[in-house]
Amino acid sequence: xKAIVLEGLNQPLTIKDIDKxxxxxxxxxxxxxxxxxxxxxxxxxxxxxxxxxxxxxxGSDGAGMVVEAGSDAGSGWIGKEVVIYPxxxxxxxxxxQSKDFNIIGLPPNQGTFAEYISVPVTDLQPKPLxxxxxxxxxxxxxxxxxxxxxxxxxxxxxxNKVLITGVGGGTGAFALQYAVxxxxxxxxxxGSAKKIERARQLGALAGVNYKAQDWAxxxxxxxxxxxxxxxxxxxxxxxxxxxxxxKPGGRIVxxxxxxxxxxxxxxxKIFWNHISILGTTLGSPAEFEQMLxxxxxxxxxxxxDEVFPLAEAEKAxxxxxxxxxxxxxxxxxx
Numbered sequence: 001x002k003a004i005v006l007e008g009l010n011q012p013l014t015i016k017d018i019d020k021x022x023x024x025x026x027x028x029x030x031x032x033x034x035x036x037x038x039x040x041x042x043x044x045x046x047x048x049x050x051x052x053x054x055x056x057x058x059g060s061d062g063a064g065m066v067v068e069a070g071s072d073a074g075s076g077w078i079g080k081e082v083v084i085y086p087x088x089x090x091x092x093x094x095x096x097q098s099k100d101f102n103i104i105g106l107p108p109n110q111g112t113f114a115e116y117i118s119v120p121v122t123d124l125q126p127k128p129l130x131x132x133x134x135x136x137x138x139x140x141x142x143x144x145x146x147x148x149x150x151x152x153x154x155x156x157x158x159x160n161k162v163l164i165t166g167v168g169g170g171t172g173a174f175a176l177q178y179a180v181x182x183x184x185x186x187x188x189x190x191g192s193a194k195k196i197e198r199a200r201q202l203g204a205l206a207g208v209n210y211k212a213q214d215w216a217x218x219x220x221x222x223x224x225x226x227x228x229x230x231x232x233x234x235x236x237x238x239x240x241x242x243x244x245x246x247k248p249g250g251r252i253v254x255x256x257x258x259x260x261x262x263x264x265x266x267x268x269k270i271f272w273n274h275i276s277i278l279g280t281t282l283g284s285p286a287e288f289e290q291m292l293x294x295x296x297x298x299x300x301x302x303x304x305d306e307v308f309p310l311a312e313a314e315k316a317x318x319x320x321x322x323x324x325x326x327x328x329x330x331x332x333x334x
Contacts, residue, residue: 003114004313004331006056009047013113013314018057021110021118023070028077028121030084032064033133035112035310037329038141039169039256042320044106053107060086060105062112063127063136064333074121081127083292084112084119086140090284103141103282112137113313115333125289128296138302138328139295141282142170147291148283149231149253150178158183160228163219163245165210168195170328171255173303175231176202181298187223189215198326202303216241229253236260248273255280303327 001020004013023029041058043049062084066077088109091098105111110118127136150156156179164175167188179186180203188199188207196207208218215238220226226247232239233256240263242252252275262277270277283291294300305325308316310333319325 001115002310003057003110004059004310006045006054006058008054010045013045013058013317015311015313018114020116023068023074023118025071026073026120026122027070027118028066028074028124029068029070029116029118030062030064030082030124031067031116032062032112032114032333034063034137034333035059035331036061036138036142036170037316037320037331039258039320040103040141041105042317045317049106051102051106056106057111057114058105059111059113059331060103061137061140061142062086062117063133063139066124067116069121070118077121077124080124081133082124083127083136083139084117085123085125085285085288086144087282088120088123094284094286097282097284113310113331115310122285125292128292130296130299131301134304134307134330134332135302137330138170138304139291140288142328143174143295143302144283144288144291145255145281146171146174146178146231147294148287149255149280150175150182150229151290152283152287153253153278153280154229154231154251156182156184156229160184161223161226161247162186163188163223163227163230163242164204165189165230165232165242166234166258167199167204167207168192168323168326169233170303171233173202173327176204177300177303178294180204181294181300184229185223187219187227189219195326210238216245220245226250234258235262237263239263240265243269243275246273246275248275251276251278253278253280304330306330307332
C-alpha cells in the first residue's frame with residue numbers, strides 16, 4: 001500500500017510502498033479515504049515531540065471504510081463508513097489519561113497518512129451522515145481536544161462570554177464553531193486581520209489583533225467586563241493578561257504552549273477572584289462519542305483550508321511553517 005513516511009529528522013515526507021497491515025483479533029482494517037494534519041505532525045517533523053523514532057508513518061486523524069475484520073467481533077463493521085479515535089490507552093478515569101496513553105502516528109502505531117490502517121474495534125465511531133470523508137477526517141485530534149477544553153474543563157453554558165486566542169488554526173476554528181453552536185458570545189484574537197474577519201463570518205462578535213499593545217484592554221471593553229471562559233494554546237508572556245480579563249469565577253483552559261510556558265502570575269488576583277486555570281489534552285473515547293453527537297445535532301461543518309492528494313503531504317505540512325492556514329489541512333487518500 002502507499003503511505004507517507006518520515007525517514008529522519010528534518011527529512012521531507014515521502015510516499016512509499018509498505019506492507020498493508022493485517023488486522024488481529026479484535027481489530028479491523030480501515031481503507032482510509034481522508035486524513036488531516038495537526039500541529040503535532042509538524043512538531044514531529046521538526047524532531048520536537050516525545051517518543052520520536054524512524055521511520056514513521058505519521059498522522060493521527062483518519063476517516064474511511066471498514067473492509068476487513070480480524071475476528072467476529074469486528075465483522076459487523078465491514079462496509080461501514082467510520083472515523084477513528086486517535087489514541088490508545090486512555091484508561092478508566094474521566095479526569096485524565098493513563099500512563100499507557102499514546103496517540104497514533106508514531107511507532108509502534110502506524111499513522112493515518114496511508115491507504116490502510118488496522119485499529120481496535122473499540123476505536124471506531126460511525127462517520128457523521130452530513131459530513132464528507134474530508135470533513136470527518138478533521139475531527140479526531142483538534143475537534144476532540146477543543147470539545148474537552150470547552151465542555152468538560154471549561155463548563156461553557158449558553159450565554160457565556162468566551163474568548164478564543166489564536167483563532168486561525170484548526171483547534172481555534174473548532175472552538176469558535178462549538179461555542180457559537182452552544183449559544184455563547186464569542187470573541188477572538190489573531191495576528192491577522194483577515195483571520196479575524198473570517199472568524200466574524202463564522203459567528204464571532206468581535207476580534208482583536210494580539211500584536212496590539214493594548215489588546216487585553218480592547219477585549220475588556222468589547223466584552224463589557226471580561227470572559228467566563230478563555231481557551232488558550234499559546235501561554236507565554238501574554239498569559240498574565242488573561243487573568244485580568246477573566247471574570248470572577250471564570251475558567252482559563254489551555255492545551256498547548258506555542259509561545260512558551262506560564263509566566264509569573266499575580267496569585268492574589270487568581271484566588272481572590274476564584275479563577276480556575278485548567279490544563280487539558282485530547283479527550284476520552286466517551287468524549288469522542290459525545291463530540292460526534294454534538295456535531296451531528298448542530299450540523300457543524302468543519303472549516304477546511306485546503307485539500308491535498310496523499311502524495312503532496314510534504315507540500316501540505318510546509319503550509320504549516322508560517323501558520324497561514326485558517327482551519328484544517330486535509331489529505332485526500334482515495
